[in-house]
Each structure stands twice: as C-alpha cells, then as structure tokens.
Amino acid sequence: MPKSSSPLEGKLLLSSPTLRDGSFDHSVILLAEHSPSDGAFGLIINHPSGQMVGDLLTAKEFSPISHVQVHIGGPVSKGHMTFAAFWEEDSYLRFATRISAEQAMGHTQNSGALVRAFVGYTGWSKDQLEDEVESDSWFVVPMPDSILSLNHDRELWKTILAGLSPFHKILAGAPGNILAN
Secondary structure, eight states: OOOOSSTTTTEEEETTTTOOOOTTTTTTTEEEEEEEEOOOOOOOOEOEEEEEHHHHHSGGGGGGTTSEEEEEESSSSEEEEEEEEEEEEEEEEEEEEEEHHHHHHHHHTTTTTTTEEEEEEEEEEEEEHHHHTTTSSSSEEEOOOOGOOOOOTTTHHHHHHHHHOOOOOHHHHSSSTGOOO
16 A cells, blocks of 8 residues: 555454444445544445445446445445445555546456445544554454455454454454453
C-alpha cells in the first residue's frame, strides 16, 4: 500500500472479541479514509450478505457486475450501495472505495482485480476511532499481501488474527462467550 498522510489509513481494523454487537462482531474493516481532524470511513469486508448485485440491481445495464458479491459494509447508511475494487499494481496492493457501478464494471475487466459491493459503511467522528483504538476495541494491522486470495467471509477475522502472535491465535480460537465456559 502506498504511503498515506494517516498512519491508520489503508490498514485493517480487527474487532476485539469484546465488540459483540451485531455490526462489529468478528469484523474486519478496511479503513479507507482517516483524518485526525475529520474522522474515518471504512468498510466491513468480511460480512457477506448472501446476495449478488444482480439480486438487487436487476436492470440490464448492471449485468456486467451482476455476479459481484454484496457485503454489509457497516451500520451507517444501509440504504445505499457503493463499490470497492482491490488489485495489485507495481508490487503494491491498491484499492478504490466509494466507486460507482460504472467504475466497478471497469475494474471487473482487469485480471486479478477483486470487486465488491457494499451496503452501508462504518464511520467515526473526529477522535472517536483514536479513542476506540486506545481502549483496545480494535486491533490495527497492515493489510496482508494475501488479502486478494483469502475468503472475505466471517472466517477472515480468525485467519488474520491468528497470524498476528501466539496470544492473538488463542483469542481467535476462543469460544464466543468465554465467560460462559
């Protein structure tokens, strides 16, 4: 990933096991935009909705992207669909978020590109994300080079978390409600 003005931008946020609500439970969020003065924007990349774009956008003009998976991007603005594309270029993993359906169609023509649709997004106001990271609600990790080949489903959280350290591997394998055992 190319250098960014923010040390968090372009990173993944893995939810702490303590974040157990429906939106963020075992979430992996691509932090696409971050500014300490303005806040942050991200997309949950591992919560597939079970639908394809063609299930939601039935007009013939969308047929080139009808096979694209739709993910739940977060709890904000769930009535809005946006697209993102991921690809490798010059040995860097690149991504574009908040792209239009037309731009998504263009990215599907590029060999090796991964295109996803997202309903909703995650967002933080000024200083909110920094406070949550400081309180250990999120593990901030670099995007793995293998992200394009990994399944973007609920198991992605365990896969990435387990690879961080022996401690994180234990967390990844712990039962959902550890206090009930």
